Amino acid sequence: MFSLCYLPTAGRLTLTVIKCRNLKAMDITGYSDPYVKVSLICDGRRLKKKKTTIKKNTLNPNYNEAIIFDIPPENMDQVSLHISVMDYDLVGHNEIIGVNRVGSHAEGLGRDHWNEMLAYPRKPIAHWHPLLEAKRSEKEWKARTASFDSQGSCPSPRLPSSP
Template sequence: MFSLCYLPTAGRLTITMIQARNLKAMDITGASDPYVKVSLMCEGRRLKKRKTSTKRNTLNPVYNEAIVFDVLPENIEQISLLIAVMDYDRVGHNEVIGVCRVGNDADSLGREHWSEMLSYPRKPVAHWHPLVEYQETTSSSQGGSCNSLKAPPSP
């Protein structure tokens, strides 16, 4: 469960990771050490990423952590968020427990959540999202306007 909030005047997109429940056990102990990695995407390219703290030994983590991205109003239509719940491992690779996507190019619930956020600016909109298994997709970039997500510095 997470909330989305967009402040068009400030160009600030806030995603608040609230909690997860019934995650898949990834460790031999029957639990996981989950954290959430949020990637700001544009046309299949990752522009920025941020992550939450790791919650140890739980399948029902509670985060209540806000992640903020600067996105200009003229770019909000082109971007999406890829949310990956990861299992932290001290040895070896961190494993993907599952992912979900929100944005105009997302599937039904992800697109609805995004539309609701844009319809109610400055108001956090929270929803539960199911996690799906991660499939790496490669997509060719068709020159868009995602290169300038931050306003250029003024002289």
């Protein structure tokens, strides 16, 4: 669950990550160490990314953390937000639990939430968003935004493990 609020006079978009529930267990403990990463995308390129704090050993984290982006009103129809719920790992790669996208070019609820935010400026609009499957959506996302990712849709190379 997150809220969106846009202040057109200040050109400020605030995404407040409120909470997640029923996340997928990613660690052998049966829990995850989730955090939320938000990327500001314009014309297929990532302009900025910001993260919440990591909540240890939980599948139902509460955040209540605001992430602020400065976006002039004339650019609002060209940007979108890519929201990834990640599992923090001390060793190795952080794993994607699931993703979502909001913006005028997003599909379904992501577009509806964005349009509702624009229709009611200066008012926080909160909605629950289901996370998309990490494998499928990451592949689709990379295919659409290959211009900012030199890897294209290939997975990141992994270092060989030591004997």
